[in-house]
Amino acid sequence: MRINFYNIVILLVMGLFLLDFKENLSSGISEELVPFLALWEKDTGITVHLRTIRLGELKEGIAGTCWILNRKIIIDKDVWDRSDFYSRKELLYHELGHCVLLRMHNNSTFQNGCPKSIMYDTMFSTEQLRCYINNESYYIEELLK
Numbered sequence: 001m002r003i004n005f006y007n008i009v010i011l012l013v014m015g016l017f018l019l020d021f022k023e024n025l026s027s028g029i030s031e032e033l034v035p036f037l038a039l040w041e042k043d044t045g046i047t048v049h050l051r052t053i054r055l056g057e058l059k060e061g062i063a064g065t066c067w068i069l070n071r072k073i074i075i076d077k078d079v080w081d082r083s084d085f086y087s088r089k090e091l092l093y094h095e096l097g098h099c100v101l102l103r104m105h106n107n108s109t110f111q112n113g114c115p116k117s118i119m120y121d122t123m124f125s126t127e128q129l130r131c132y133i134n135n136e137s138y139y140i141e142e143l144l145k
Contacts, residue, residue, distance in 0.1 A: 030055045032080065036092045043140050050099055055080055063123050064091050066098035073099055079123075086133050087123065094118050097143050118143050 029037065033053055041047055052072040058065060063079040066072070073095045080088060097103040097119050106117035114131035115124065118139045124132055132139055 029053045033092065036089055040093060040096055044144060046100060048100060064095040066095045068099055086129055090118060090124055090132055093143065
């Protein structure tokens with residue numbers, strides 16, 4: 001069989017189709033995340049248009065990740081299951097900050113140790129989470145800047 005330019009193009013297109021098909025098998029939104037996405041839309045006024053927002057398994061030490069080009073967020077299921085309401089909200093809003101608002105990490109803190117942004121590069125500690133709970137409207141406004 002003689003391979004020419006057209007055969008190569010056909011093989012590439014078929015490969016991309018199969019990759020997209022495989023990706024769509026794991027697309028969608030995990031049911032557990034739906035109430036938090038509704039809160040996001042209420043808090044920010046922004047509708048989320050991502051292909052995938054799911055719970056899954058991530059490497060140890062990674063709570064969530066965003067693939068901007070794939071329009072995909074994965075939240076570690078074990079972290080999610082161990083987290084309370086506000087930790088879950090902070091984690092998902094952080095990842096939506098990356099994928100929807102294209103925000104980068106911001107590790108600056110106030111003198112009292114509170115992060116200045118939800119885009120802090122780790123999940124909030126217990127003390128930092130109190131900052132979030134007591135100043136939630138500030139953190140949402142800062143996220144939207």
